[in-house]
Amino acid sequence: MAVVAQRPHALRDIPLHYCPGCTHGISHRLVAEVLDELGIEGETIGISPVGCSYNNYDYFNCDMVQAAHGRAPAVATGVKRSLPDSVVFTYQGDGDLAAIGTAEIVHAAARGENITVVFINNTIYGMTSGQMAPTTLISQVTTTSPYGRNAKDHGNPIRICEMLATLQGPAYIERVSLHDIKHIRQAKKALTKAFRLQREKRGFTLVEMLSTCPTNWGLDPVESMNRVKNEVIPYYPLGVFVDCEKEG
Amino acid sequence: MGEKLLMKGNEVIAEAALRAGCRHYFGYPITPQTEIAHYMARRMPQVGGVFMQAESEVAAINMVYGAAAAGKRVMTSSSSPGISLKQEGISYAVGARLPAVVVNIMRAGPGLGGIQPAQGDYFQAVKGGGHGDYKLITLAPSSVQELYEMTVEAFNLADKYRGVVMILGDGMLGQMMEVVQFRDEEPISEPAKPWAATGTGMKREHNTITSIHLDPSVLEHWNDERQNQYRVIEEMEQRFELYNTDGADVILVAYGSVARIARNVIKAAEREGIRLGLLRPITLWPFPTHAFEHVMPQAKAFLVLEMSAGQMLEDVRLTVEGRRPVFFHGRMGGMIPTVKDIMREVHEIIGTREE
Ligand SMILES: Cc1ncc(C[n+]2csc(CCOP(=O)(O)OP(=O)(O)O)c2C)c(N)n1
Ligand code: SF4
Ligand SMILES: [Mg+2]
Numbered sequence: 291m292a293v294v295a296q297r298p299h300a301l302r303d304i305p306l307h308y309c310p311g312c313t314h315g316i317s318h319r320l321v322a323e324v325l326d327e328l329g330i331e332g333e334t335i336g337i338s339p340v341g342c343s344y345n346n347y348d349y350f351n352c353d354m355v356q357a358a359h360g361r362a363p364a365v366a367t368g369v370k371r372s373l374p375d376s377v378v379f380t381y382q383g384d385g386d387l388a389a390i391g392t393a394e395i396v397h398a399a400a401r402g403e404n405i406t407v408v409f410i411n412n413t414i415y416g417m418t419s420g421q422m423a424p425t426t427l428i429s430q431v432t433t434t435s436p437y438g439r440n441a442k443d444h445g446n447p448i449r450i451c452e453m454l455a456t457l458q459g460p461a462y463i464e465r466v467s468l469h470d471i472k473h474i475r476q477a478k479k480a481l482t483k484a485f486r487l488q489r490e491k492r493g494f495t496l497v498e499m500l501s502t503c504p505t506n507w508g509l510d511p512v513e514s515m516n517r518v519k520n521e522v523i524p525y526y527p528l529g530v531f532v533d534c535e536k537e538g
Numbered sequence: 539m540g541e542k543l544l545m546k547g548n549e550v551i552a553e554a555a556l557r558a559g560c561r562h563y564f565g566y567p568i569t570p571q572t573e574i575a576h577y578m579a580r581r582m583p584q585v586g587g588v589f590m591q592a593e594s595e596v597a598a599i600n601m602v603y604g605a606a607a608a609g610k611r612v613m614t615s616s617s618s619p620g621i622s623l624k625q626e627g628i629s630y631a632v633g634a635r636l637p638a639v640v641v642n643i644m645r646a647g648p649g650l651g652g653i654q655p656a657q658g659d660y661f662q663a664v665k666g667g668g669h670g671d672y673k674l675i676t677l678a679p680s681s682v683q684e685l686y687e688m689t690v691e692a693f694n695l696a697d698k699y700r701g702v703v704m705i706l707g708d709g710m711l712g713q714m715m716e717v718v719q720f721r722d723e724e725p726i727s728e729p730a731k732p733w734a735a736t737g738t739g740m741k742r743e744h745n746t747i748t749s750i751h752l753d754p755s756v757l758e759h760w761n762d763e764r765q766n767q768y769r770v771i772e773e774m775e776q777r778f779e780l781y782n783t784d785g786a787d788v789i790l791v792a793y794g795s796v797a798r799i800a801r802n803v804i805k806a807a808e809r810e811g812i813r814l815g816l817l818r819p820i821t822l823w824p825f826p827t828h829a830f831e832h833v834m835p836q837a838k839a840f841l842v843l844e845m846s847a848g849q850m851l852e853d854v855r856l857t858v859e860g861r862r863p864v865f866f867h868g869r870m871g872g873m874i875p876t877v878k879d880i881m882r883e884v885h886e887i888i889g890t891r892e893e
Contacts, residue, residue, distance in 0.1 A: 302744075332740035335608070338748070347746040353735035355607045356748035358630045361600040364592070368604020368612070369735065371588045372562060376737050394600070397593040 298322035300331045300351045307345070311511025313468040313501040314343055317410060318350075320474070321381070324481045325352060330489065334377040335369050337362040341383035342416040360391020363398035366405045377488055379406040384425040385415040388448050392424075395454070402459035402493040406484045409450065412501040413522060420506030424448045427525055432506070447525065451498050455531035461493035463532040467500040469518035473528075480530075492534050500526055540720035547682045548712040551641055551705070552577035554689035555613050557724045560639070561587030562612040564601035566594055566620060569653045570709035571643035574615040595620040599627030599640075606636035607747040609734030611693055615641035617709070618659050619650060621667075628702050629668030632764075633749025635733075637696035639689070640674075641705045643712040646845075646872040654872020655709035657794060660849035663706050664823040671761055673768050674704045675775060676822040678793040682716035688820075694727050695775070699767060706822060708845065710795040710874070771824055778826035779818040783833050786815030788887055791854055792843040793819045796875060800843055803880045812884065825853045834861060839887055841865045843875055863887075 297303060301322035308314045325331045334352040338344055340359035347354030357365040362380035370378040387395050387409055398405065414432055415421040421434040425447050429438040439447075451465045462484050466477035477499055484495035500522050502514035509517060530536075545553070552574045555563070563578040575591065582589035588605075592598035598614050605612040616624060621642045631638055642663065646656035663676045675695050677688045685707065692703040735745050751757040779797075782804055783789060792800040797818040807814045817833060817840075819826045839862055842851045848866045855864050867883045869875045 331738070333737040335735045335737060337604075344750060345748075347748055351738070351744050353737055353745045354747070355604065355735050356634070356746070356750060357603070358600065358626055361596070361603075361627070364597040364600035365604035365607070367590070367597075368562070368564065368601035368606070369608045370604075371590065371601070372605045372608035372610045372612075373736060393593055394597055397597065 298326045300325035302349055302351050304348055306349060308342065309505045311502065311504040311514060312342075313412070313499070314410065316468050316474060317408060317499050317501065318346060320478050320481055321379070321408060322350065323478065324485050327482065328485055328489070330377045330485065333375070334379065335373070337366045337369070337378070337380040339380065339382040339386040341386050343381055343383065343410070344417070346381060360386050360389070361394055362386065363391065363394040363403065363405070363407065367398055367401075367403050370403065370405055377406075377485065379408060379485070381408045382410065383416065384409070384411045384413065384423045388424040388450050395450070396457075399454045399494045399496070400457045400459045402461070404488055404491055404493055405495070406488045407496040408481070409496055409498040410501045411450070411498055411526065412503040413447075414503050414506050416503045416506055420503070427521060449526060451496070451531045454496065459494050460496065460532045461534040462487050462495040464530045465498040465500065465526060465528050467518055467523060467528055468502070469500070469515040487534065540722045542717060542719050544715055545682060545718050546573055547685050547707065547714045547716070548573035548643065549577045550682050550685045550718050551615065551689050552581070554686045555639070555693070556581060556585060556587070557720070558611065558690040558693040559726055559728065560611040560613050560693060561585065562605040562610045563588070564590045564592050564598040564605070564612070564614050565616065566592050566598050568617045568620045570645060570655075570712050571615050571617050571641065573712070574641065595623035596626065599624040599631075602638050603627055603631050603634070603636060606631060606638045607634070607735045609731040609736055611697075611728065613639040613641065615643065617643050617645045618647050621659060621662065625662075625668035628674070629670055629672065630749050631702050632672040632674075633670065634747050635700045636702070636747065637700050638702050639692045639696055639705065640702055641707070644706065644708045646870065652872040653709065655795060655845060655874065656870065656872055657708055657796065657845040657849070658870065659706070660822065660844070660846060663704050664825070664853070672764060673823050674702050675699070675771060675824070676704045676706050678706050678820060678822050679711065680794055680797045680818065682714060682718050685711065686718050686720065690724050690726070694725070697728050699771060706794070708795055775821060776824050776826040776828050777820035778829035779816070779820060780829060780832060781816040781818065782813070783815030783817065785836065786813045787838045788884060789815045789817050789833050789837045789840050790843055791817045791819070791840055791850070793822060793850065796843050796845055799875055799877065799880070802877050803884070806877050806881055807884060812888065814884065819850070822850070825857065827857045830857045837862055839863045839865060841867065841883060841887060843880060844868045845874065846870060
């Protein structure tokens with residue numbers, strides 16, 4: 291009998307704890323598939339963040355290191371500089387990467403640190419029950435912006451890919467979305483390329499995945515996917531921001 | 539016999555780390571310890587190691603965390619304000635059971651304070667420093683020779699107990715030039731690190747390095763194990779020096795560069811026919827309680843000397859437990875205690891006793 295679908299080897303056989311309809315599960319599967327397909331699970335060290343995915347060290351079959359909130363790029367730097375031939379990735383939420391860890395991500399990118407960053411932008415702090423993130427959209431209601439985010443009081447949402455693309459260090463930066471199959475396929479392509487470039491020691495790679503948080507958005511899974519398509523993508527345009535293979 | 543060189547304290551720390559097999563250093567510039575970074579920047583590339591100037595002390599300690607997780611001997615160094623920033627990472631490293639060496643060449647505080655020597659970070663070093671119940675083995679060298687020997691030892695202790703070891707010096711020690719006698723071969727003991735995150739090679743179960751345990755009973759058990767380990771360390775790793783204590787009425791208690799001043803006080807007192815002794819803690823944690831039991835039978839009083847408002851003083855009092863009077867003389871802000879001022883204190887103590 292032909293196997294049509296199976297769990298990637300790089301994903302351990304443990305039920306994920308994420309809420310129904312949450313896209314963290316999809317991004318985990320994509321990372322695991324890429325580790326399988328590139329045959330790099332055995333040489334990979336992943337860095338877990340602080341956020342809903344804090345314990346994804348239990349889910350991935352490669353070696354994993356849990357980092358303090360926002361510090362994953364610094365921890366990844368320490369690992370990678372110790373084991374330059376390994377593959378190192380961080381998996382970070384938008385609070386983790388774009389608020390408390392801004393300095394660490396900017397400098398890892400500026401150094402061209404040879405790591406891959408999987409950036410999960412769900413426009414909210416999921417784990418701590420739905421506070422405003424630096425990525426929260428204008429007028430989005432959160433537990434700490436109960437009247438909706440407004441630029442005057444809270445500033446405007448940060449576009450991380452665009453910001454990091456101004457630096458010389460990054461080899462590859464792409465923003466993808468997980469809201470439908472077509473886009474998930476594209477996300478997989480982007481991730482594959484990012485990991486491949488890391489193996490070729492081309493420099494810093496980052497894939498931002500527009501993601502959902504149905505629980506804290508107060509939407510069902512389908513409505514959440516629609517929100518990404520109709521509200522999130524217009525502010526966070528998809529596409530490639532840096533590609534070392536397309537330059538010079 | 540190895541080389542004998544005239545070197546600056548800070549550079550000796552860096553050289554000792556290299557000799558101890560440390561090939562990874564992450565730091566951020568701050569006076570008065572920056573020579574450590576300069577030395578590492580120069581030497582690491584020559585020995586195939588990694589020197590990195592991080593974007594902050596927060597990043598530096600987390601790079602240390604990463605290198606330690608990958609099984610490497612790793613060090614960072616800083617001075618007081620930078621050490622405050624490192625506390626988050628130190629707590630996480632302890633929580634994840636990662637061996638690492640952190641050097642604090644103290645300057646005066648609080649806040650930005652000053653850049654002159656002080657010992658105001660004693661509490662921070664020996665009482666935990668960051669969040670949670672933990673202790674750092676804290677070594678307090680008092681000479682450039684000791685900076686060398688204790689830096690090597692710090693790496694061995696960090697590996698032995700899978701924890702963070704702090705070297706607590708001050709600006710005076712870091713900036714001081716002294717002759718150091720190197721060994722031909724270092725007494726390195728580095729156990730295998732099967733727990734490290736180095737890649738499974740598809741040959742073993744994955745390793746996970748983490749400090750989070752959301753189940754309270756699991757976390758309590760983890761903490762119980764640490765506390766049990768700390769009791770062992772308190773029994774096994776106390777280090778101290780007793781100098782001139784036989785027949786001494788008053789025992790001076792001082793560590794680091796202040797202990798050097800204390801020796802001059804002892805000489806000055808001798809000229810006046812007053813016999814003083816010195817109890818010098820070398821490990822600040824574990825605090826050398828055994829040393830106090832040695833001198834207790836004959837000691838009539840203790841005089842604690844510090845470049846602080848009296849921090850080690852509290853540990854001395856806890857150890858002496860009211861059995862003898864404990865006096866204190868301290869300076870702050872980067873001011874250094876003088877022999878004259880300390881002698882005045884000694885006269886008062888002796889006078890008080892004779893009344
Ligand atoms: C130093 C520190 N500050 C705050 C927290 C609390 N905290 C845990 S997760 C989190 C936000 C995570 O949000 P995000 O990175 O967007 O991840 P998500 O849960 O949305 O996937 C915060 C603030 C913490 N653990 N550590
Ligand atoms: S809170 Fe949000 S981000 Fe976290 S698991 Fe639930 S849906 Fe996902
Ligand atoms: Mg989030």
